[in-house]
Amino acid sequence: MMGQVAFSLFGILVILLLIGVPISVSVGAAAAATILFCYPDLPVMVIAQRLFTSMDNVSIMAIPFFVLAGNLMTNGGISKMIVEFVNCFVGNIRGGLGYAAIVACAFFAALSGSAPATVLAIGSMLYPEMVKLGYPKERCAGLLAVSGGLGPVIPPSIIMVVYCTLTGASVTNMFTVGIFVGILIALILSAEVFYFSHREAWPRMDGKLDYSQIWKKFVRAFPALLMPVIILGSIYSGLMTPTESSATAVLYAFLIGVFVYRQLKIRDLPKIILNSAKSAGMILFIIATASSFSWLFTYSDMSDAMVSGIVALNMSPKLFCVLIAVLLLFFGTFLEGTAICVLLVPVLWPVAMSMGLTAIEFGLIVCLAGVIGAMTPPVAVNIFSACSISKLSIGEVTRGELPFFMGFVMVLLLIALFPSFFTFMIA
Structure with missing residues (x-):
């Protein structure tokens, strides 16, 4: 019976994905079809119940708020102020704009939580x-x-919120470790920029640091730079939950975009809200349908069988982590990071627990692998975003990103081999 359920559940899912059905519909349809074929006595209404109960979670509300906040910041001039301020420090050294790109992305990551954004x-x-x-x-x-x-790594991170919702892990602890990992990745990328800027003779801007200009840029960018302090400071201080902080981020982004930088127009709000609702709705619908999929996986006892089978192999936790990292990287070539999280975490988390991993250690592997998937063709939203900006082909962008991409993969392997090293701050 279990084999029949597995064949139906995963077989239908794969077929639907191959013919181009959206991931959210594919997951829900596979679960519903499996109930009809394999459990005729089980009411299909259980799918609707799982859809509803999966959304009955306060932490999930942080997702649409962070999506909206990110769009408001993009349209409100916040990212522009950050870039101008960062460029004051690094613009006059060789490859300075490369460093500026990394630092600006790190700052904006602490605001949006989205890689393509x-x-x-x-x-x-x-x-x-x-x-x-x-x-x-x-x-x-x-x-x-x-x-x-860096967007989904440095808090606030949408994929981290999704993961914590699925596993019950602490969002605050996940965010804390995410800062450390994000800084490490930024340093590795900066080292690679240093290497290539000298090897390929990247240009440098003439002139010395103008401290009066730096001060003017700082004053101008101060409201934008204050935003990550408000978002993360309110969470770590215990004044707000991540959901409350995300709502505050929306209000703050609106106020400084309209009244401080004056680049956010009231007439633009309906379009921004509609686009945010579409993005957030897609994520939430994937989470909802995946909950029915994972419930059926557990109901059929496939979860227990997988745990027993992997434990019987007597593999070490490090080997298990490396295998999981490779598996997630494979899925990342054709699934978006959030979809991977909601689809595989309910299946793999019980196994990870049996191997002695904590929710934060396993979460780091899942979240970072999901981020890397956004850079891996054919489903690579980061590459598509870069193509739309640069007007280059996918192949050209992929060639250019390869050495930097390997830096991300190196950090993922370090996490898989030494997960406790990255979680010492919350031990």
């Missing part, structure tokens, strides 16, 4: 300037595609 917001301002100064097009587009991956 980070690529579009920062890349649309920096890429034309980099090309005009003589930076190599492919390398610049690749750097932006990979630096945008």
